[in-house]
Amino acid sequence: MLSAFISPNPNPRILPWNLKSAAVMSSSSSFASVRCASSLSQPPLRYAVLGAGFAGFSVAWHLLQHSSKELPMCIDIYDEVGIGGGASGVAGGLLHPYSPKVKLLWRGAECWSESLKLLSIAEATMASKELKSETPDFAENCDSFIANRRGILRPAISLKHLNVLTDNAQNSLPCCKIESIDRDAAQNLVPSLCVPLNSAFYMPEAINVHPRRYLKALYLACQDLANELSTSGLNMKELHLHKMSVNNLLELAGEYTAVIVCLGARAGFLPELYGKLPLRTCRGVVAHLQLPDDISEVYPDHAPSILSDAWLSIQGPRNLQLGSTWEWNSRNYSSHVPSEEASKALQELLPKAAAIYPAIKNWAFTGASAGLRAMPPLTPDGSLPLLGCLDDFLGGNHTCKYWLFGGLGSRGLLYHGWLGKLLAQAVLSCNEDLLPSELTSWRNKKER
Incomplete structure (x- = not known):
């Protein structure tokens, strides 16, 4: 198997390629030039994942993990900036299943569990690379920590938040408890911390993730899984990351079994989806x-x-x-x-x-x-991501299926693991019923 990372290109519509049957894409050509070097006797399942952030890499990982070993597969990940180039790469990385405004977040236990699994996979992959690397500066190139397990502390700053956080603490998950502590205990954790209402809430199991390092490690984990499945299975599994933009979805028509849009706010910039997604954009500076x-x-x-x-x-x-x-x-x-x-x-x-x-x-x-x-829009269950098939939005008859995984908002790190798993299973089986109805109902409301 040959995996390729496409480096920055002066012309983003011309894609250098280095497979055996290499082909160069001209500005007037289609994505037909992007081909996998899989079995010639059986065409591979080909998936395009648009976006190299939390959603995109979660979907890619789970497509590989849940695919049949008997079938060849190629996954092309497209992102014009590269790994973590969008909002995922600049996220705060504070991973916990609670909200300051509501109780435990929707399906918080499942989301928390799957996020921890992906985090452990990423950390194990990076640790393995460091041990095997013969390059002295590998650790420097991979930066430092992926996750700090130092917990998260939230001082209560108003009576309203105090009541909500107290309720959260009383109903917290066994796997991520919330401890109610007083000013002295809080200042033992963080000297000079102000605790105006003499009450703070400590989540010792909460995690501080470094988004870019995590995403880089998860990409390497996807590569390793593709190699492992190719070695142990009957057919090749391939993963390629292309640093290039996709300007409209119909460019990909006929080239892929399915296209999964994981572009975050940029999904709304695609001409086929412009004005059709119930999303609001919000720029955040860190x-x-x-x-x-x-x-x-x-x-x-x-x-x-x-x-x-x-x-x-x-x-x-x-x-x-x-x-x-x-x-x-x-x-x-x-x-x-x-x-x-x-x-x-x-x-x-x-x-x-x-x-x-x-x-x-x-x-x-x-x-x-x-x-x-x-x-995403507010629902009775909170602000939930958008999942589902996009074929009705595109119209016409397409051999390729189009899917959306978007609207992660400020909680992408919590939601990406479990929802990426569910969406990958739905894509592989072509069965949207595997997705929670709470996450697909946005489309019905839009149609009305």
Whole structure:
């Protein structure tokens, strides 16, 4: 098997290829030039996954895991920026199954369990690569931690939130409990923390994930699984990541068994879906802060990250991320943050953070990143992602099936594992009934 990562190309519509029967795509050609080197005797199942974020890699992993060993398969992942180039790559990475506004999130136990499974797979893959690597700088190239299991702490800042969080604590999951603690206990975890109502809520099992490192490791895990299945099975499994854009879905017609749209907010920019998805866009800016060398009082090694009106995602004793702003109805999905936008974000975020963690005033701003979230509509079960078949939106008769996995909003890290598994099973079996009706009902409402 030959897996290829397509490097940046001056012409995004021309795709270099290095398979045995290599073909070069011209600006006037179709995606027919993107072919897999699978068994010549039996055409492979071919799947296109649009988007290299939480949703895309979860779907890719589960397509491989749940596919038949007897059938050849090729998965092409397309993303114009690359791994974690969208909102997934700049997420805060605070993984827990609760909401500050409602009780336990919809299907929180299933989502939590599957997210932990994927996280463990990613960590095991990266650990294996580090052990086997003969390259001295491999660890540096792969950066540092994928997940810090330091927990998350949320001080109560209003009576309304105190009541909701108290209810959450009383009904918390056994696998991710919430402990109600007083000011002294909270300040033992984070010295100088402000606890205005003498009550805070600590989730010791909650996890601080580094999104880009996690996504890179999950991509490597998908590659390894494809290799493993090719070795042990009867036919080849292939996975290819293409750093290129897909401008419309019908470009892919006739080339794939199914196309799964996992583009987040960018799904609404596709001409076939423009104005048809019940999503709102929201641009969020995240500030990166570092403690100067002349400050000796660092953030404690094992102290939790903090959730409040602004969150603090702890990257180490001298590094943290602060987020996030909410710019509704933005169409800017660039991760680049101009200086004016960064300054405005800091003016908004720093007072919120300082109200809970006054020591933030000692930290220096080192940069910012941004992403465009796809926020789903509110339902009786909360703000739920959108899943389902898109064929009715496209019209006509297509041999290829089109599917959507979108609207993860600010909870993509929690929802991506379980929902990616369900969607992959639905795609493989061509059976949408495998998906929870709560996640497909958006389409019926749109039709009415």
